[in-house]
Structures are given as structure tokens and as C-alpha cells.
Amino acid sequence: MRDMHQIRLRVNGREHELTVEARRTLADMLRHDLGYTGTHLGCEHGICGACTVLLDGSPVRACLMFGVQADGTEVSTVEGLATGDELSDLQQAFSDHHALQCGFCTPGFLMLAEAYLAERASADGPTEAEVRELVASNLCRCTGYQGIVEAVLATARSRRRSGAP
Amino acid sequence: MTVVGTRMPRKEDPRLLRGRGRFGDDFSAAGQVWARVVRSPIAHGHLRRVGLTQARRADGVIAAVAAGDVPPGLAIPVRLAVRDIDLSGYLQPVLATGVVRYVGEPVAVVVAGDPYAAEDAAELVEIDIDEEPAVLDATAAARPGSPRLFPAGNVAADFTLGYGDTETAFRQAAHVVETEIEIGRHTGVPLEPRVLLAEPDPRTGGLSVVGMTKVPVFNRDLLAAMLGMDAALIHVHAIDAGGGFGVRGEFYPEDFLVPWLARTLGRPVKWAEDRAEHLVAANHSRQQSHRVAAAFDSRGRITALTDEVVHDNGAYCRTHGVAVAELTVAMLPGPYRVPAYRGRVRVVLTNKTPCGTYRAPGRYEGTTAREQLVDVAADRLGLDRIELRRRNLLGPGELPHRRPMTTLGTDVVLDAGDYPALLTAATAEMARLGYHAQASGGSPTGRRRGLGVAVYLEKSGLGPHETADVTVSETGAVRVLSGGTSLGQGIETVLAQIAADALGVGPQAVDVVNGDTDLQPCGTGSWASRSTVVAGNAVHSAASAVRARALQLAARMLEAAGDDLVVTDGTVSVRGDPAVSVSLGEIARAAVPASPYLRPGEPAGLAARRRFDVAHMTYPYGVHAALVEADPATGRVRVLRYLVASEVGRAINPALVEGQLRGGAAQGIGGALLEEFSYDEAGQPQAITFMEYQLPTAAEIPPIDVLLAQAAPAPGNPLGVMGAGEGGISGAGAAVASAVRDALGLAGSVARLPLTPPRVRGLAEAEPGSAAEAGRGGRAETGHERKPGRP
Numbered sequence A: 001m002r003d004m005h006q007i008r009l010r011v012n013g014r015e016h017e018l019t020v021e022a023r024r025t026l027a028d029m030l031r032h033d034l035g036y037t038g039t040h041l042g043c044e045h046g047i048c049g050a051c052t053v054l055l056d057g058s059p060v061r062a063c064l065m066f067g068v069q070a071d072g073t074e075v076s077t078v079e080g081l082a083t084g085d086e087l088s089d090l091q092q093a094f095s096d097h098h099a100l101q102c103g104f105c106t107p108g109f110l111m112l113a114e115a116y117l118a119e120r121a122s123a124d125g126p127t128e129a130e131v132r133e134l135v136a137s138n139l140c141r142c143t144g145y146q147g148i149v150e151a152v153l154a155t156a157r158s159r160r161r162s163g164a165p
Numbered sequence B: 001m002t003v004v005g006t007r008m009p010r011k012e013d014p015r016l017l018r019g020r021g022r023f024g025d026d027f028s029a030a031g032q033v034w035a036r037v038v039r040s041p042i043a044h045g046h047l048r049r050v051g052l053t054q055a056r057r058a059d060g061v062i063a064a065v066a067a068g069d070v071p072p073g074l075a076i077p078v079r080l081a082v083r084d085i086d087l088s089g090y091l092q093p094v095l096a097t098g099v100v101r102y103v104g105e106p107v108a109v110v111v112a113g114d115p116y117a118a119e120d121a122a123e124l125v126e127i128d129i130d131e132e133p134a135v136l137d138a139t140a141a142a143r144p145g146s147p148r149l150f151p152a153g154n155v156a157a158d159f160t161l162g163y164g165d166t167e168t169a170f171r172q173a174a175h176v177v178e179t180e181i182e183i184g185r186h187t188g189v190p191l192e193p194r195v196l197l198a199e200p201d202p203r204t205g206g207l208s209v210v211g212m213t214k215v216p217v218f219n220r221d222l223l224a225a226m227l228g229m230d231a232a233l234i235h236v237h238a239i240d241a242g243g244g245f246g247v248r249g250e251f252y253p254e255d256f257l258v259p260w261l262a263r264t265l266g267r268p269v270k271w272a273e274d275r276a277e278h279l280v281a282a283n284h285s286r287q288q289s290h291r292v293a294a295a296f297d298s299r300g301r302i303t304a305l306t307d308e309v310v311h312d313n314g315a316y317c318r319t320h321g322v323a324v325a326e327l328t329v330a331m332l333p334g335p336y337r338v339p340a341y342r343g344r345v346r347v348v349l350t351n352k353t354p355c356g357t358y359r360a361p362g363r364y365e366g367t368t369a370r371e372q373l374v375d376v377a378a379d380r381l382g383l384d385r386i387e388l389r390r391r392n393l394l395g396p397g398e399l400p401h402r403r404p405m406t407t408l409g410t411d412v413v414l415d416a417g418d419y420p421a422l423l424t425a426a427t428a429e430m431a432r433l434g435y436h437a438q439a440s441g442g443s444p445t446g447r448r449r450g451l452g453v454a455v456y457l458e459k460s461g462l463g464p465h466e467t468a469d470v471t472v473s474e475t476g477a478v479r480v481l482s483g484g485t486s487l488g489q490g491i492e493t494v495l496a497q498i499a500a501d502a503l504g505v506g507p508q509a510v511d512v513v514n515g516d517t518d519l520q521p522c523g524t525g526s527w528a529s530r531s532t533v534v535a536g537n538a539v540h541s542a543a544s545a546v547r548a549r550a551l552q553l554a555a556r557m558l559e560a561a562g563d564d565l566v567v568t569d570g571t572v573s574v575r576g577d578p579a580v581s582v583s584l585g586e587i588a589r590a591a592v593p594a595s596p597y598l599r600p601g602e603p604a605g606l607a608a609r610r611r612f613d614v615a616h617m618t619y620p621y622g623v624h625a626a627l628v629e630a631d632p633a634t635g636r637v638r639v640l641r642y643l644v645a646s647e648v649g650r651a652i653n654p655a656l657v658e659g660q661l662r663g664g665a666a667q668g669i670g671g672a673l674l675e676e677f678s679y680d681e682a683g684q685p686q687a688i689t690f691m692e693y694q695l696p697t698a699a700e701i702p703p704i705d706v707l708l709a710q711a712a713p714a715p716g717n718p719l720g721v722m723g724a725g726e727g728g729i730s731g732a733g734a735a736v737a738s739a740v741r742d743a744l745g746l747a748g749s750v751a752r753l754p755l756t757p758p759r760v761r762g763l764a765e766a767e768p769g770s771a772a773e774a775g776r777g778g779r780a781e782t783g784h785e786r787k788p789g790r791p
Helices: A026-033 A089-096 A106-119 A128-135 A146-162 B013-017 B053-057 B115-122 B166-171 B216-227 B253-265 B275-281 B323-331 B363-381 B385-392 B419-432 B435-440 B491-503 B531-558 B584-589 B654-673 B732-744 B757-766 B771-775
Strands: A004-011 A014-021 A052-055 A058-061 A074-076 B033-039 B045-051 B061-066 B106-112 B126-131 B155-163 B175-183 B195-201 B206-210 B234-236 B269-272 B288-296 B302-312 B341-348 B401-407 B410-414 B448-457 B465-472 B478-482 B510-514 B565-568 B571-574 B577-583 B606-613 B621-630 B637-647 B704-709
Touching (some): A014 A026, A052 A106, A089 A146, A089 B013, A106 A146, A106 B013, A128 A146, B033 B115, B033 B253, B033 B275, B045 B106, B053 B061, B061 B115, B106 B115, B106 B253, B155 B323, B155 B401, B166 B302, B195 B253, B206 B253, B216 B234, B216 B253, B253 B269, B302 B323, B302 B363, B323 B341, B323 B363, B323 B401, B363 B385, B363 B448, B363 B732, B385 B448, B419 B435, B419 B448, B419 B621, B419 B637, B419 B704, B435 B448, B435 B621, B435 B637, B448 B732, B465 B491, B478 B491, B478 B531, B491 B510, B531 B565, B531 B584, B577 B584, B584 B606, B637 B654, B637 B732, B654 B704, B654 B732
Parallel strands (some): A004 A074, B206 B234, B302 B341, B637 B704
Antiparallel strands (some): A004 A014, A052 A074, B033 B106, B061 B106, B155 B341, B175 B288, B195 B206, B288 B302, B401 B410, B465 B478, B465 B606, B565 B571, B571 B577, B621 B637
């Protein structure tokens, strides 16, 4: 007997209502039920962080949550970062600093950094050591992390200059 | 304007940054069902029975199969056969038959309507195995009397490469230095697990396959042969892949099972591996032990080099056969002048996951062994480490240098370069960046700093051929159809840059498709740092041919002489009179069938297919340097600074080359300090999650300094490129080992990689005198200067 639940949530500002099995992970629900395939699964045990999405603004591992736990929440995924054809400043910084190669881990790093930058908007700005510690939350197998650290720092600097969060 | 050589932003980036990459699991087919592979829980034993009844009765299950249900006798053949060695007795069956030989070996497959149901039902499969003792130590497994994995024994191959008279050289040597070192078992571990989706086409009887992303044409042909169908009816699609590193895209048992199930069931079948599976099922690599020795004359010049290698290949010979072992001994002399050489390698089978290639196969291992030997020798001979290397590096006047050996079926001819000059440049860069000062600087709380240096020789651009098609459409858009595959290396951008310059268009006009077997049926794939070299030159040739054809047609259209025409940014005009011009799109429209500009018999279209053939590889080289801090109390090693100096001939896109070097170095540091597949005495794998298999994070990888050299264009290809995919990792095991050895003041080698905290503690406690002994559990002395006369 499958344990089904009807839930409602918003993903990138869009309302969704669906029925999910209790054991279905948030990541599988986003990817396979709702079509947000930008959220990737690299380990399914919460280490790699490729599946990082924002739940009510906070980063979570979508492989470690059930879809039903997202009932009534606002989820942000990588698909929501760009505006039309225009990449966000963080996405553009990733390209400028060669912060991605295969791109599989990239959505997780983008969401992780986005939450961090939003939280740090009013502060003096993160140091490289702080950003490195943040970036150490997730795994990348291609880049050696240097470009990712540089992209996050550059975005923090430019947001601070422009006064934008 | 030329774009080759510029740091052009990657064409791949916008889609990947927006979450619009198309990776394996992003593909679905209407009506698809999900496969789950049931794997052996036992390392070695007789497979008495596979009970499928319960699984077949479970909710949502469509099929469950074991060896008796698939066509008999099917095994995965060797793709890279070397030295005519017969490995037919050691190949992996598509499903275990009679015997299981490693934990993770496919025993059955369950197919269900959704992946959760398939996983549930897989747990209902009953596997009855009579357990046998697991064979886990390759050196012991090679001895007579060891329990046998195969009727023919455990040694799949035993061969020696070399030249010259090593025995006399060792007898007459002023110094003989020998050391031993083991390289740990680790592998590529791309972040995207493997995925396959096979969809039958009822209209043609063919198959559409997603997920073969390394050598798609080879895998298509092999799959066709195993299924007994025409290869032209199988279409392997181009997709994004979440990292390759040698592991992804080889033909594995699943690459037969999933398409076979799709054909058998007559519906799309999808299989998405989980991480625990990947760590026991996809190719492992690297595990070797080396006993390496060199003879020196009184001035510190190498007169002979020998190595005895035991290569732990795991339970079967897979698609690489014994190629990694061969590369190890073929490349071991590296960039040095070695008058006499003998490298013996035994490929031994054990009850562990089978092995294949991992980025810089054989070179990461061999470079570590050779460079540890050079470090030990420098101390024995009382010479500076850099100076000893300088005395022995081949000089620019000695290149091209032919070694009387072959590897991968090609002659070993070191083609071009100035090895001592790059070593000088690298040491100058280290000094400029303050490496030496930081190494000798004080360190808090008893930690010890050390500086490591290693030189490496790579090989790249393996042929024998690659094909590319370049087509200009009627809108002026340029399409490149390449035989490479997109694994994250940026090959779409690099090929677009090459095509843009050769054709005379902006790179934004160029679209590159990699790895689609219908669009490019002659491709040979992306591996062995070959794509920029062989695919790049094929694209260069095809785009140049299209340009020549465009000029020919433009001359007719403009009623001008071809010699008077120039191509600029997609437009052909008369030199000195830019108003008289036609665009490439207009030329393509003038090349349609029955166009008045076509001569009788001329084919329509503005397109060309060209093949680049190459008999020899090209040999990039470089220097790695590491500054580490080792804590003798905890055994923890931190890498503080890291430098890669690399000669690549010509960088099509320097930003991408630097990215390759940095990423490779990070992986190499992981293999040197963290990553290891270990097993318990029953052969149970101990690294089955990312908790145990530790990939380096940003906390372990320092900023990596890069010195990119473009001083030695490869003579064997028109673009002058040497491959750049593996130089970043090739010397990393060696440089980290060298630095730790320096930090701890060891007399011998570091004995074993990875240098985990317990091993480093052991080395620190045992020093001085018998460091390696403690690190190796007292099995052997390493790093001694032995008496001349015993080769």
C-alpha cells in the first residue's frame, strides 16, 4: 500500500499542487514529478551537495528531504536564478572565473552561494577563508574549486559596491 | 580576428549555469521502466542459485533476469588490446555465471515501473553463494599455491619492456639506489553517476541509446555485435556528462543489459546508478606496487633503470585489458636520459572491483615511483634534488628521442621540447612566489614543512584517426560534427574556436555536436587527452576545406579570381573592395542542388568531411611542486601551495587549459592524501559512501599556481597542440610524496600512497632510519643504497 500525500508548494514563484508518495525525496519530486532537472543527484546521501536547493531561503540537500516535507514552502532551484535570457550576476561570475567544467555540481554551488550571499549582504563582505569554508560544503570533481571561490568573492564584491543584496 | 589562443567564454556555460544541461537522468522516454542491478554481496564464491520468484511477484515488477535468462557466453571484450596478449580467460560476463569474484558484481537485474519499486524488488532476489577465501593481496595472489580466481591462474599478464644492457650497467655503477612504493587503489569518481536509457524503435527494429559518453561509436558497434543487429540501427545520442576521467563511458555489463532488456521487453528501459553502486561497480584504478632501481655513474648520471611492478587489476580484465600496466612501464623512464631500461609488470587478478583507466593512467603511478627514487638517490649521492634531475633530463638537442619500445601500438618518440628549461622556469617561479621561504619558515606546534618537486612526461593525441564534418547552412550558421564527447573539458568551445579561425567566422556562429553516432559515425571518442589534438586537427582540416570551397563558389558568384578574395567574419569579399561581397549563408544558398553556380557533377552543399590520421602520440611534459605542512602528532598533511608548470605546445584556450591543470592537480592531491578503496579480510569494500571515500573539498585544495608554457609546438599536427588533460594530475602523487618525504626528513620513500594520517604518523615515528618499514608494516626495507652488482 503506497502512502500518498497531496501537497502544495511554490517553486521559483510558481504554484504546484501534486500527490506524492511519502518516501519520495524532494530531489526526485522536483526532477521527475515537476521537471526541474537542474537539481542534480550526485550521491543521494547528503555529502556532495549537487542537489542543494533553497527551502524558504535556506539551503537544504534535496536528497535528504522528502517531498512531503516541502508542503507549504517556497523552493528555489537553479532554474529560477536567471532573468529571461540574462544570467544572474553570480551565474555570470561563474562563467567569467571558469568555475565550472562538466557543470553537474554547479547548480548546487550556485544555490549554496546564493543563500550565503543573501545572508551576507549587509556585512563587510566575506573573506577568502570564509568563502572557502562555504565552498567546502559541496563537492566538485573538475575545477579544483579555485574558480568557484573566486566567483563567489567577485559577486560579493560587486554586490557590495552596488549596494544590491 | 583570431580566437584560437584567446580566453573565450565557454559555449557550454549558459545552459549548464541555467540548469538546462541535459545529463543522463534528465532524459526520459514515454512508457519507460526502470532497471535495478542486483549485485554480489560476497567477494568470492560459487554462485549456487539466484532465486527470482519473490522479486517477480512484487508490486510493479515487469521482469527479473539472471545469467540463465540472457544469451549464454557473453563477456565484455577488450577495447585496447596491447602486445597480442590473450585475455579471453579473464573477461567479465554480463551477469555472473557460476562464480562471483567481487562485491558488486552484477548477478541479476530487476525491472519495474518506477525506480523505488525496482529497488524494493531487488532486495527480494535470493542469492545463494558458497563462499571461498577472498584473494586480496596481488603480490601473494601471484605466487604459486594462492587460491585461484580463474582456471588459468591469477596472473593475467607478465611482460617486460626495455632496451639496453641493464645488468652490465648495474654491475659497473658507481651507485645503485633502489626503493619501493605502493600506489593506493582509487579512481575517477565523476560526480554524475552512470545512467543509461535504451529505447527500441518499433519502426526500424533499431535502438536509441543515451549515456554512452566516451567512445560512443565503439560502444555502438560492440553493442550491435552482442545483440546480433546492424550497428547502423543503433543511435547513440550526444548528451552532457558529469565528468569522465577515464571511468565513464567504457562498455560495462550494464551497457549490454539495459539495451538487451529494452529489446527483449519492447519498451524503454532506464537505469540510473546510485553512488554506492558506482563505488563498487565502475572501474577502479591505480593500485600498484613498484620496486624501482637506478644505476648512477660517479657524476650522478643514470646509466640504467629498472622497475618491478605488480598491478592489482581486481576481478576481471575489462575494456582496457592490460593497457594501464603497459603504459606504466612504457612511460616510466619519463623525461630522463636512460641508456638502459627494463620494466617488468605482472597484472594480477584479485577479488576487488575490476580496474580500468583513471586520468593519467600508468603515469601517475610510474611518475610517483620514479620521482621518489630520484629524491632518495639525491640524498644518497649528496646532490640537490633539482640538480640531480637537471643532470639527467634529456636536453633539447636530444629531441626527438626514440625509445626502442612501443606503447598502445605506437613507437615511443619524445617529439619536442626543452625539459631543463621548463624545470628552470618552474624553480624560478617557485622562488618568485616564495615557496622556498615559506618552506623554511617556522611552523607552529611542531608541524613540519616540506617542499616537493616532480617532473613528469605525459603522452597525448593517440590516433590513429579522428573525423569531423563541417557544414555551413543557408543562414550562415556553421555546424561541426565531431567524434569527441563532451565530458566537461570544454571541447565544444575549443572546436568552435578552431573551426571559427579556419573558416573565417566568429565563434558565436559555430555550433558543435559531439558524440552522436548518427551525425558522426566515424568518431573515435574523447579519451587519452586526444580530443584537442586529433578532433581539433580534424575540425581544422574540414573547416579549411569548407573555406576553400566557399572561396571557389564566391569567385564564381562575384566573377572574381579566387586569389583576390578574403574571408572576414563570415563574409567573402574582394580584397580592397569590401563592398563586393557575399556572406557564407549566401554561398551556401548558391550551393543548393541545381544552383547555376554548381558545375555538372559537383556535389551540392557547403560542407566537408575530413579525417586526421596520426601514427605517433605527442608528449607534453612539466613540473609539479608542492609545499606541505605535516603534523607528526596527528599525521595530518596540509597542502599549502601547489604549482603546475606545463608545456602544451599551443593553448587553444588558455583559461580552459589552466582549468584542466588545476582540476587535475586537485584530483591528484586527493589520490595522494585522501582517496582509497580499502577492503576488509573478507573482501568487503570499506569505501562505499562519500563518508569513507574522501574526495578533496575546497578545504583541502589550496589555490593552484599555473605556469603555462607554449614553447614547444607539437611537430606532428598542424595546430601544434599537445594534449592538456592529464598533465595536471600526472605529477601530483609524486610532488606530494616528495614534499611529505622532505617534511619528515625520510631517508627512504614514503612507502605508500595515500598518505593518510595513520601512515604519516607511522612514518614520523619510525624516522630516522626505518621510516618505510613502519609505513609498510615491516615487510620490506626501502630506499637503501645497495651494493652494485645486483640488478
